[in-house]
Amino acid sequence: MTDDRRTGYDGTGEGAITPDGCAVEVWSRLPAGNAPDVIEAAVPPGAHILELGCGVGRMTHPLTDRGFTVTAVDESAEMLARVRGDVRTVHSPIEQLDLGERFDVVMLASFLVHAGDVTVRQGLLETCRRHVAEDGCVLVQREGEDWHLTVPRETAIGPGAWSRLVSATPVGDGVNSVRCEYEFPDGVWTQTFLSRPLSTEVFEQALAEAGLTVEHYLTEDRTWVRARPSERVPAQASEQAGERASE
Structure with missing residues (x-):
């Protein structure tokens, strides 16, 4: 278990736990779902993808199998050690990457845009803008709009295996402390983390502050978004958006 856990983030269970409370073993078992299909349909064939927060390669591997070139970034060395194949890996916090x-x-992906700290969120989006080609695109995965409201709930993730959103408790400044549980036949893991729900307006404004414009919501539930590079919003508008985000 790492000893550099972020404040408000925790995890339990066998094996390594990352600074944001993720259990490496759990993420090695979670299915990728339809995400690779969504990504493949939204970008040019054979594109070079910079995957921020790749984890163990849950989406990296199906994307490389489909002919994409992936540069995979994560702050956890234990996560990156599970990435296999001909994939370039980079060990770095996302917001510091250049x-x-x-x-x-x-x-x-992985709802990272919902970071509890607004400064961290903007750092993540600025990293996206810094690394995307002017004719390229940024794909962002958002939480569902009722994600914090329909609690508790559970989802089957395999034979005898369940993912449970146990609670989403307000802790001030528009942030919730979220607790998840992952149950498998051979063990149980938990993760606690901070998440800031974002209305569509605040989400799009946050992208604009980083120099990105939403082009298209890729899925019916609006959880996957394609954005394009744009000009940054004026400083005054950025300050007003920050005030709204903290309400």
């Missing part, structure tokens, strides 16, 4: 390169596609 490869000096541009990519056809930059991907920010």
Whole structure:
């Protein structure tokens, strides 16, 4: 277990736990779902993808299998050790990343855009903008609009295996402390993390502050979004958006 856990983030269970409370073993078992299909349909064939927060390669591997070139970034060395095949891996916090390169596609999945700290959220989006080609795109995965409201709930993730959203408790400043549980036949893992629900307006404004414009919501539930590079919003508008986000 790591000893550099972020405040408000925790995890339990066998094996390594990352700074944001993720159990490496759990993420090695979670299915990718339809995400690879959504991504493949939204970007050019064979595109070079910068995957921010790749984890163990849950989406990296199906994307490389489909002919994409992936540069996979994660702050956890234990996660990156599980990425296999001919994949370039980079060990770094996302908000500090500066490869000096541009990519056809930059991907920010796993609800990372909902970081509890607004400064961290903007750092993540600015990393996306810094690395996307001017004719490229950024794919962002959002939480469902009722994600914090329909609690508790559970989802089957395999034979005898369940993912449960146990609670989403307000802790102030528009942030919830979220507790998840993952049950498998051979063990139970938990994760606690901070998440800031974002209305569509605040989400799109956050992208605009980083120099990105929403082009298209890719799924019916609006959880996957394709954005394009744009000009940043004026400083005054950015400050007003920050005030709305913290309400």
